[in-house]
Amino acid sequence: MSNDIQDLHKKVKDILYSLTGITLADNKDIMIANRLEKLKRNTNNNDCDINELLKEIKNGKYVSEFINTFTTNKTHFFREDFHFEDLRDRVLPEFAKSGKEIKMYCSAASTGEEPYSMKMTIEEASAITQKQINSTIIATDIDTNVLQYAANGIYRFQKSSKEFPSWISPQKYFKKRINKSLIGDEVLIKVKDNLKKDINFSKMNLNDDTYPFDNHQFDVVFCRNVLIYFSAQDQNEILKKLFRLLKIGGTLYLGHSENPHDLINYVKRIGQNIFIKTKDFD
Numbered sequence: 001m002s003n004d005i006q007d008l009h010k011k012v013k014d015i016l017y018s019l020t021g022i023t024l025a026d027n028k029d030i031m032i033a034n035r036l037e038k039l040k041r042n043t044n045n046n047d048c049d050i051n052e053l054l055k056e057i058k059n060g061k062y063v064s065e066f067i068n069t070f071t072t073n074k075t076h077f078f079r080e081d082f083h084f085e086d087l088r089d090r091v092l093p094e095f096a097k098s099g100k101e102i103k104m105y106c107s108a109a110s111t112g113e114e115p116y117s118m119k120m121t122i123e124e125a126s127a128i129t130q131k132q133i134n135s136t137i138i139a140t141d142i143d144t145n146v147l148q149y150a151a152n153g154i155y156r157f158q159k160s161s162k163e164f165p166s167w168i169s170p171q172k173y174f175k176k177r178i179n180k181s182l183i184g185d186e187v188l189i190k191v192k193d194n195l196k197k198d199i200n201f202s203k204m205n206l207n208d209d210t211y212p213f214d215n216h217q218f219d220v221v222f223c224r225n226v227l228i229y230f231s232a233q234d235q236n237e238i239l240k241k242l243f244r245l246l247k248i249g250g251t252l253y254l255g256h257s258e259n260p261h262d263l264i265n266y267v268k269r270i271g272q273n274i275f276i277k278t279k280d281f282d
């Protein structure tokens, strides 16, 4: 790789880190090249000098476009479904019994499949316990495009896919929309209003120094498949900030390849990356 390209990619990594905290590994050169092409298209700057475009971004122009281009948003409904089973069988029955509202935080919501899966799980637990469980779900992400997608709540769904676990009937939560241009048995499905009404989507950067929430505000925090984009040190800092938001006795769910770092002495591990907060971090 030429020195010019190395310099260019270093500039991209530095800007991305300063705006989001995301650290791109050394083997991401092809990805960076592809995303720079996408950035040019997304900002209608197809013929521009890329160094000039990066200068403009550093000066505050096209910041959202830059962030939205460089985030990776892969997700699906009921990803790591054992977390939702734990929520249904262990956490939610307590709220059904006490009648208290459960407050949940989804800290990297992407296109919305994760917070909607949380809400479907609450509805299922209400049906099982025959008690209406009241809930609020705050769902944040740094990428404004995915937040818009999530708020629209329209998804491609392949009838033959196994995306939903056997204990969920998609027709209970989604309206089917016919779209003839889709392929095979794929249809568009739209989230019903009752699934949407207790979810609040907003933009938040996990790398910010402080978060706009209170200590001990949440009973449950989901932080899954996002820490992997940060350095070990920054993962630790983010986890400590998220941990303050969680009540003692509350549950933290992490993604399959993420670990609790310094929190390990302040939690009880009860399953695959399921942690109960036992005390506050000093």
Ligand SMILES: C[S@@+](CC[C@H](N)C(=O)[O-])C[C@H]1O[C@@H](n2cnc3c(N)ncnc32)[C@H](O)[C@@H]1O
Pocket: 020, 021, 022, 071, 072, 073, 074, 075, 076, 079, 107, 108, 109, 110, 111, 114, 140, 141, 142, 143, 146, 204, 205, 206, 207, 223, 224, 225, 226, 229, 255
């Ligand atoms: C791979 S998706 C994971 C989505 C979901 N949590 C899951 O497990 O399926 C990672 C998400 O983290 C978001 N993200 C990346 N950096 C972030 C930051 N600094 N603050 C908030 N969200 C961030 C991305 O925009 C992306 O939507």
